[in-house]
Amino acid sequence: MLELNSRFLIGSYKKAVEVESRTGNNPLEELLSVMFDSNMIDGILSSRIEGEFSVPFLVVKGDRVEVPSLNRFFGSVALLKKAIQKYRLSRIAVVAPSCAIDGLNKTQYYGIGCNWVKTAVALKVGILCTGSLTGKALTAEVLHLTGKEKRIKRFFYDGGLFYQTEEGELIPVNLSVHHHYINAACRYCLNLSAKGTDITYFPLKEENRAVFIVRSERGWRVVASVQKERPELFRFRRLKKEDLEGIVSLLREKALLNIDDILERVELGLPVPKWNDNKLRKFYRIWNAVEDYNFEEEVF
Amino acid sequence: MTFHRVSFEDDDLKLKIGFIHFSSCSGCQVAFLDMFEDAVEIFDTVELVYSNLLTKRKEIPYMDVAFVEGAFCAEDPHHVKLIKELSEKAGMVIAIGGCAAFGGMRRFSCGSQMPQPSHQTFIPLTEIESIKRKVKFAIPGCPPNPSLLYNFFLAFLERNDDFLLPFEFIAQSRDASGFDLIKEVVNKGFCVGCGTCSTACPSRAISFKDVCGKPNFDADLCVRCGSCLAACPQSFKPYPQPVYT
Amino acid sequence: MIKKVRLEGIPLTEGHSGLHLEVEGGIVRKGYYYALVPVRGFETLLIGRSATVAPLLTTRVCGLCQITHSIASAKAVESASGIEVPEEAEVLREVLGLTVRIYNNLLHQITISEDLFPDKGERFQFIRNVQRVRKFTGELLESIGGEIIHSPNIKVGGISEPVEDFVKDRILEQIPSVELALKESFEEFSEALEKTWEREGLEDDFGKHDFDFFATDLYYGKVFDFERITFVRPQEFLPDDLKFRATNLYPLVDGKPVETGPRARAVLFKGYVPKGGVKELHLLRAEENLEALKRIESLLSSYSFTGELWNQTPPSSDGETLGIGVHEAPRGVNIHAVKLDKRGKITYYKIVVPTEFNFFAVSESLRGVPAAKAEFVVRGYDPCIVCAAH
Ligand code: SF4
Ligand code: SF4
Ligand code: SF4
Ligand code: SF4
Numbered sequence: 001m002l003e004l005n006s007r008f009l010i011g012s013y014k015k016a017v018e019v020e021s022r023t024g025n026n027p028l029e030e031l032l033s034v035m036f037d038s039n040m041i042d043g044i045l046s047s048r049i050e051g052e053f054s055v056p057f058l059v060v061k062g063d064r065v066e067v068p069s070l071n072r073f074f075g076s077v078a079l080l081k082k083a084i085q086k087y088r089l090s091r092i093a094v095v096a097p098s099c100a101i102d103g104l105n106k107t108q109y110y111g112i113g114c115n116w117v118k119t120a121v122a123l124k125v126g127i128l129c130t131g132s133l134t135g136k137a138l139t140a141e142v143l144h145l146t147g148k149e150k151r152i153k154r155f156f157y158d159g160g161l162f163y164q165t166e167e168g169e170l171i172p173v174n175l176s177v178h179h180h181y182i183n184a185a186c187r188y189c190l191n192l193s194a195k196g197t198d199i200t201y202f203p204l205k206e207e208n209r210a211v212f213i214v215r216s217e218r219g220w221r222v223v224a225s226v227q228k229e230r231p232e233l234f235r236f237r238r239l240k241k242e243d244l245e246g247i248v249s250l251l252r253e254k255a256l257l258n259i260d261d262i263l264e265r266v267e268l269g270l271p272v273p274k275w276n277d278n279k280l281r282k283f284y285r286i287w288n289a290v291e292d293y294n295f296e297e298e299v300f
Numbered sequence: 301m302t303f304h305r306v307s308f309e310d311d312d313l314k315l316k317i318g319f320i321h322f323s324s325c326s327g328c329q330v331a332f333l334d335m336f337e338d339a340v341e342i343f344d345t346v347e348l349v350y351s352n353l354l355t356k357r358k359e360i361p362y363m364d365v366a367f368v369e370g371a372f373c374a375e376d377p378h379h380v381k382l383i384k385e386l387s388e389k390a391g392m393v394i395a396i397g398g399c400a401a402f403g404g405m406r407r408f409s410c411g412s413q414m415p416q417p418s419h420q421t422f423i424p425l426t427e428i429e430s431i432k433r434k435v436k437f438a439i440p441g442c443p444p445n446p447s448l449l450y451n452f453f454l455a456f457l458e459r460n461d462d463f464l465l466p467f468e469f470i471a472q473s474r475d476a477s478g479f480d481l482i483k484e485v486v487n488k489g490f491c492v493g494c495g496t497c498s499t500a501c502p503s504r505a506i507s508f509k510d511v512c513g514k515p516n517f518d519a520d521l522c523v524r525c526g527s528c529l530a531a532c533p534q535s536f537k538p539y540p541q542p543v544y545t
Numbered sequence: 546m547i548k549k550v551r552l553e554g555i556p557l558t559e560g561h562s563g564l565h566l567e568v569e570g571g572i573v574r575k576g577y578y579y580a581l582v583p584v585r586g587f588e589t590l591l592i593g594r595s596a597t598v599a600p601l602l603t604t605r606v607c608g609l610c611q612i613t614h615s616i617a618s619a620k621a622v623e624s625a626s627g628i629e630v631p632e633e634a635e636v637l638r639e640v641l642g643l644t645v646r647i648y649n650n651l652l653h654q655i656t657i658s659e660d661l662f663p664d665k666g667e668r669f670q671f672i673r674n675v676q677r678v679r680k681f682t683g684e685l686l687e688s689i690g691g692e693i694i695h696s697p698n699i700k701v702g703g704i705s706e707p708v709e710d711f712v713k714d715r716i717l718e719q720i721p722s723v724e725l726a727l728k729e730s731f732e733e734f735s736e737a738l739e740k741t742w743e744r745e746g747l748e749d750d751f752g753k754h755d756f757d758f759f760a761t762d763l764y765y766g767k768v769f770d771f772e773r774i775t776f777v778r779p780q781e782f783l784p785d786d787l788k789f790r791a792t793n794l795y796p797l798v799d800g801k802p803v804e805t806g807p808r809a810r811a812v813l814f815k816g817y818v819p820k821g822g823v824k825e826l827h828l829l830r831a832e833e834n835l836e837a838l839k840r841i842e843s844l845l846s847s848y849s850f851t852g853e854l855w856n857q858t859p860p861s862s863d864g865e866t867l868g869i870g871v872h873e874a875p876r877g878v879n880i881h882a883v884k885l886d887k888r889g890k891i892t893y894y895k896i897v898v899p900t901e902f903n904f905f906a907v908s909e910s911l912r913g914v915p916a917a918k919a920e921f922v923v924r925g926y927d928p929c930i931v932c933a934a935h
Contacts, residue, residue: 053510056495074513078495085687086712096494102533103496109538110463111447112440113500113531115687118447132493134513183513184489185534273484275469275529275536323583326559326931327608327694333652334693336680340673353656356556373583377790378561405605408590415778416792419584443608443694503601504697504705520598523605 002287006244009251011195013215016239017223021208023233026067028125028201028210030233032093033065034226041122043089045104046096047076052135058083067095067201069154073132076100080107081114091122095201097129098194099185105196123222126194128202128213128247130161130175130254131182141181145171156203159246170205175250179257187261188280192251198222202247211239211247259287315457318350318363320386322379323406323422324370328397329353331443332367335450342453365456366390371399371406372428374421386431393434395425395471396449398525401438402426402476405523426474437464438471440526442502466536476526478505478517486514490534500531547574550916553581555923557657559609560930564923565787568916576911577783578904578923579791580934587935591894596622596860596885597701599894603881604695606896606935609652612645612690613874614896614932615699617766617881622701624768625868625883626860634703634854639765640844641690641699642872643837647727648682649875650834651675653927654734660924661737663744671737674730681723685841688712703855713845720842727834734831742824745918752922753821754909758809759798759878759902764840766872771882773799774897792934795904796897802905805877806926807833823910823925830875830927860889867893874899876927898932 002008019027035041044059048066056075059065076096083089094104101124107117133141142150142163151166161173179187194200198219203210214220227234266284319329329351333339348354349361366386373379386393398404403424411420426435439452455463470476478501485491493513498506505521506528508514515528529535546569553563560582567575587606591599599622600615607614616638623630654661655672662668683693689708690696698705742751761767779791797803807829811817819825862868862885870881877899884893903926910922 050510054493054513055510056508072513074493074510075495075498075508078498078508080496080499085692086706087709088684088688088712088715097492099492099533100494100496102537103494103531106533106538107496107499107531109451110466110530111445111449111451113445113448113496113502113527115445115447115693118451132513134511136511183491183493185492188490189492271488273488273490273532273535274473275466275484276534277469277536279537321560321582323585324931325605325608325611327605327611330608330652331694333655333676334679334683336676336683337673340669340676344669352554352556352561353559354557354659356659358554358556376583378581379583405602406585408602409586410589411584411586413584413586413589414776415780415794416584416789418789419586419792422585442605446693502692502695502697504691520595521601523602 004252004255006241006248009248009255010193010213010244011215013200013213014220016211016213016244018204018237018239019210019212020235021233022235024208026203026207026210027234028067028095029065031226032067034230034233035093035123035222036061036065038229040222040225041091041093043083043087043092045076045079045083045092045094047073060087060089068127070138070152071129071132071155072134072138073097073100073127073129077103077107080104080117084114084116084120090120092120093123093125094121095125095127097127097132098191098197099189101126101194101197123199123218124197126197126200128157128193128200130192130250131178131186131189133182137181137183141173141177142171144177144181145173154203154207156205157247157250158205160250162205175253176257179254187258188265189258190255190283192254263287314345314347316349316362316364317346318348318360318366318390319353320350320360320366320368320382321352322368322370322382322400322425323373324397324399326353326369327443328369328400331446332449334446338450342450345457360385360389362389364391366393367396368393368425369396369400371403371422371424373419374423375418383428383431387434390434392436393425393431395435395438397444398440398442398523400425401440401470402474402524402526404442404525407524424474426471435471437467439467440470440476440530442523442525442527462538466530469536470526470530476529477524478519478522478528481515481528481532482517484529485532485534491515492534494533496531496533497528500527502527552919555920557659557924558928558930559656562923562928562930564911564919565784566911566916566919571915571917573911573914573916573919576908576919577787578907578911579779579783579787580793580930581790582792582930582934584792584934587896588894591891594891596626596883596889596891599883599891600699600701601697603896604699607929607932608694609929610645610649610874610876610932611695612641612686612699613872613879614881615696616642617870617872617879619699619701620870620872621868621881621883622860622870622885623868624870625862625866625885626889628702628856628858628860630703630856631854633848633850633852636844636848637689637704637708637850637854638699640841641686641696643764643841644682644685646837646875647834648679648686650830651679653830657924661734661741671730671733674726674733678723678727678730681719685716688716700855701860702857705855707852707854708850710849710851713850717842717845720838724835724838727838731831731835735828738824738827745921747824747918747921748822749824750820750822751918752823752910752914752925754804754906754912756906756909757801757803758812759803759805760809760813760873761871761878762873763810763814764837764873766878768869769871769878769880771867771869771880774880775800793901793904796901802909803902804906805899805902806830809877810873823922826925860885861887863887864892876900876929877902896935898929898935900928900930900933903928904933
């Protein structure tokens, strides 16, 4: 039996902290900049918004550090080969939602399609994610929610999911509406909180505030050494379990929507990719089973 | 996995491997050497009993594992003989590269070229009944990446079944190309838009389609190597999830 | 009495090939060398496809000297359709071609290492040293060509990706140490070669012939009149079953058989006076590695590759014009010839690779050598059979 508790939804972690950047910048961008300056990383693999699109983005020394400001994260791994085979980067930070990090993990583990990846990644930052939207999908969603076309500047979580427009207006996003507009595959996603990364990141209401859920030893070392390097830049506040309750219930609501779609898909008998060992069916069985299940090890 | 051995001589504790070459460009075998220094270590751990390129032996001896590249050409009497030898002398066959695994570029061959216009029929090893049951694993790529070959080799020596399992699936599946990526992943609603397929494509047949956040497949450039589908996190995932520090 | 001897499957060479020898008293009186891997049909499979994909597909003719085919192919299509290539792109192609020259020649040293080093420990140590240099060539091929084997970045009209200065500098920085390693392995190689010749009791000019030499350039390749090449087909002269088994053509230049490759380049462009025989050929091939590295260094440091390197004009032609692309591959002159129609679809394709030229040279060099040593002649030419039976 699966319970949609915080162990399943957030997964295990060492510490959760709320980070405030004193310069007013995005705390993750600030963290990565410090890491660049102190040579802890030599590249960032991510995606960024260009007009209506999300494009794969590789930051090398001297470039401006950017992390995705909208929940539109496509193509992050597309430049992996360039980063490694061409630029020979060896300490790459990746900022992406769990699905893209899965692609990276897989390339590290097997080596399919790209050489020398195994030891080239210095940090994996997973973006907590309730679904990714193309430009058109965001336009339609905002029209649906407000009846008007608006220019959205960023997304953040504050109890629920919110958009902030260029003009500063805040739009609360109804999750069942959101569920309708997100990328098709996101409807079957079960790793919204990017378990298995070094740090899970999500932005908060103020642009200079964010939550880091630090999961690994490596993630913790990074935060500690950045804090040591530039103590004046950040203010950290340790979060207690209760502080994460808001995000847990948001994830629960979204996970339930996803699970409904998975169950329906299995019941309809829709096909899955031929090599994936029928992952949705596996979930279906677990969901319907009575006994306890060790989902920590499972990869859906 | 069991390895049948014919004799128990000195070097016998080492795994006997061979490289066999069908209709191919030899790139897959060379890719093994492109592990550079690591290749030397690997060739030191196993016993390379046959390779036209690297050993002096003329007759194919018994091999625990035969790494085979290239597609079978039905009009070539030597290939007919090779297939027979493989079925007798190889404990296991591993099809390396697109040509051997899914046909690869050989899917475009149509024959009628001098001096032997009769060479027209090219069949990947995974489709040949007489050795199919021996073809336990198939490795995608054109050629497979040296890193993949290295990891595969280690996993094989350590009998790491978690690692090897997908390559067993791949050996059963015959077709894998950019078309199959679209068919298996994108069309079925599983593409998350991560871009891994685009990175994995050795011929740059897959770019990224910003407008829909999905791969953009240019069939003209595809050499049917299967890398994209194999690399896609939605085709199969490593299990348990690997963690690197 | 003349005995006919067949040796099929020549160990320590690429692919599957054979020797048909007429032997008298243990000495070869007459020999034929031929390819035995199937014809994959690159010349026919390309017909009807877009000319833009020709470099990408033809690189897969060969996994040892991959890039020479994409370069010759791109140049052939460019010449058929009058596409101008940015100068820097041509320079980068030359760099990549020379890199593959080193990469491939060292692979050949690994291939014949069992001949050179009877002691396994010494052999592995030699391979290790050679692999260190090959690793550098691999890095260069990945950084500029996109992949080690089958570089996708060679396009009709240039090179698809600019090379940032920091990438170029990273390569340049490594050259001095690579040069040192290359020199060391050259010493080891030539010493081992001498010893092998002693051990096997071979004459200094073992495996010589008196054919003319054929090369177009020292490093890169110059246009050559395709009309001057004619072909002898196996069906015309090979005995019996070889008529339907041999899979290569025998090209002639001006009606005559030739040798192409490192020695031909040295004779025609460096004023080298040949002594003849395959030992010399081995040494000249190894010397080319050092020269190639020097040339790579000088080309990379005299140009900048950060601008647009790709003229993306779609290829198109009149269906008549024969476009010729010539590249000096590791093994010699590699020629691609193509015709395309107005839509840029290929209507004719022809590939003539260096090993094809050398089939006659190998055959001729066999004359007078002990039959038991015939394989040493073949290995001296580093034949690439998959190329020959493309
Ligand atoms: S919801 Fe899941 S699949 Fe979709 S973008 Fe987020 S992490 Fe990826
Ligand atoms: S898969 Fe590619 S590299 Fe391997 S033999 Fe075939 S064409 Fe060559
Ligand atoms: S799209 Fe690329 S990776 Fe996929 S099969 Fe074709 S060539 Fe291989
Ligand atoms: S690798 Fe990523 S982008 Fe490509 S098909 Fe798979 S999920 Fe989509």
